[in-house]
Amino acid sequence: MEPTFDRLITQLRSLLTAEEFFKLTLSGEQSQFVRFNHAKVRQTGNVRDGGISLTLIQNGRTASRRLDFTGSWETDWYQVKDALEDLRQELPQLPEDPYLVIPDGKATSRDVQTGKLLEPEAIVDAILPEVSGLDFTGIYGGGSIFRGYADSAGQKHWFATDSFALDYSLFTADGQAVKGTFAGNQWDQTAYAAKLTESKHQLDRLAQTPKPIPRGQYRTYLAPAAVADLISMFSWGGVSEAALQKGGSALGMLQRGEKQLSVQFNLNEDFSRGLVPRFNEWGEVAPIDLPLIQAGKLVNTLISSRSAKEYGKTANGASGGEGLRSPSVSPGSLSNSDILKALDTGLYLSNLHYLNWSDRPSGRITGMTRYACFWVEKGEIVAPIENLRFDETLYRFFGENLLALTDTQEFIPEVGTYGGRSVGGLWVPGALVEGFTYTL
């Protein structure tokens, strides 16, 4: 794929006039998917897909075309050349864009991570015998993923990785479940078996009848997967500079100093682990580490080059959407062995589900508990709970009511596959919170 991409760049540069600028971005994958239900195979197949996006800029105007990328030079060049001509026809009709970002700089990078993945026909036999007799459901997705960027200024980036993710649930007969993910770029059968043993142990804890919990406020432990769900909301009307400027951010009160978060709360955009490309859709490379919230105060926002122009700020390598790409919440001081003791009496939430802003300007989020959530009394797990709806503001659970964060972080991989397999994930600790509000 990379040689075809390189050839496209060279040819495009040769066709450009002095007034024209272009950007070329690429995204693709060759993936195996196996979907499971009741420890059997529901669907199995493979997908070979790729898309290339050409953006043309001239006289303060810009437009783009997205095309299939097949890796075949003849097919791909024909389409790209055609798209270039189409864009040249369209640009004069468009209004000027005062905030458009013209490709600049000479940055280049190449990051290729090879892995050792299961052969497609071996996936089922590797996964299912370990869960024989269990109500196992989920999906295995694995294969190669590639991303590319190039422009008329001379910038070029290439990122390719082999990876897999098994995202699964184990269910009890009455519908209680344990959630697990097993991800990486080297399949390790022994590590997989160990992961399953851990999940089976958790499943045993769910054997009791679920306890209904009345609505109210409860001391709550949010396990790392639950914290990750809450942090993900910061990408949707949170740390974006544009959202803050236009009233679309839940952190407006934090920025204006009307509220603050706990001094224990630190959020960084941290690329040091190299799981996602550091370059964005303008070929800019993000800093290896960018603190966003430090000791509860908003110290930086994600500022794209476009927002920088529009609002007179300095860009910091953010993507156009100004969402988190490699978030990390710093650990605290609560040891894992002390979680139940510190919780004392309250709710232990392993996961959350279906989060949404219920009142964004107030930072209020609603959602549901889901998977392996327990009622705890005097430091002992008493019973799993029936699902509860929560409705609570981040200014309370990451602010005045945050009691402690665990002293270790956990990696929660991105397992989404809308439009293609995701890369990366979040590094987060667990959080102990006072008076978390449950409404239904």
Add this chain to the structure above:
Amino acid sequence: MISELQQILDRLDVSADWVGLRTVKETVSHRGMQDGIPRSNSKSASQGVMVEVLVNGQIGYGATNSLQLEDLQAAAKAAAAQAKAASQWAVYPMGATVRPKVVGQYSSPYVKPFDALSAGEINQILAQACQTMKVSEAIVQTRAMAVTNETESWFVSSNGSEVYQKFMLLETHFGATAQEGSVVQQRSDNGYLARCYQGGWELLPIDSLQARAYQIGAQAIELLTAEECPTTKTMLVLAPDQMMLQIHESVGHPLELDRILGDERNYAGGSFVKPPDFGKLSYGSKLMNITFNPTVPGEFASYDFDDTGAPAKKEFLIQDGILQRGLGSLESQARLGVDGVACARASSWNRPPIDRMANLNLEAGTDSFPDLIQDIESGVYMESNRSWSIDDQRYKFQFGCEYARLIENGQLTKTLRNPNYRATTPEFWHSLVKIGDESTWQIYGTPMCGKGEPNQAIRVGHGSPICVFKDVEVFGGGA
């Protein structure tokens, strides 16, 4: 294309009990403005083929964006090898009866094709809408967007199926954000991308568009000084643009047979509905009649055939409040042994078909809007979804709207901001006490219904009248 696919099918060297080829070609233009400044002028074109093979009762798939014979041959071989390897673990041994022979074609109704407006003209319309929405300096952001989508699909199979369908789809969004200090309010054209239909540019009448844009801006400003929605149990009146979401989340998803079969439990979730409930369960009040109806001209998810070729027709899912049938494909019907509908659909060529709701409509009643509210001494009327969340069994939900009015003594009175409501699905639908007539019935939809592993975002349409529910818990914003 049908004959080309047929030729490829004939030349594929693969050992299988059944083979199907589904090609999808999609051309999308996305044009968007923010504050009258262009944000997006993009077009995309994609085409690919989904090869499905049935081997020893297990379907395997191979999807590729190459239409070359050798690549399709490779995809078919890989699909067959995976199906064979998985067949001893099959969740249900499928027969070719889940892919019956079908021949036919469908086309969306449209008047003005998508090349009837130039890129410059569309930008001008969007810029004008932004300008119109900015009714005051307190409007801090305006957004206007138009997305056209022309999708063609061709399906052939080794048992003689030949289906061609062409979809012309238009999605628009207009929205304004108003801010005064820490008070921020948003208003839009019936919710984010809720106006999506099958048809051409005739769906965008310029004159009424400007009136709509002005109202969006004016109501965003109106909300800045409106009272908070009260916290109480009261009569709740929902407009069709919120009923859309209500039907989608608390009727559509729980009736999907693949959720009931457990396929979705690791991602989207299961359902509180169980197999014995079909034909018996009192889902809601007797006023509740919900149909699966892919035959409504212009509704967003109309079609004649699903993506496995099953012919589609109108079916009652809930009749007089009683659950009749589920939203399940031929595969799910075979597995569960209950009736379903033609709803095996895929988001594109690169995903396998799964159970999807398509158009799901609440049938109209007999009351005009004045009739609906005339006896309400105290209540709240809500419009346009802005927040949604429901549990994995589709039981406990909480939804928020953009705009509300107090109902006092049979009349709409004060505007209310931050309106929300919450309930459980059966309790809520049993509290349906009045249902609007055809004059109150409107169609909306969304292009972004998410489900499936691997994930698929798909188009759905929903039609509904205005509805009245009693004793619902409503509340406002603030922390």
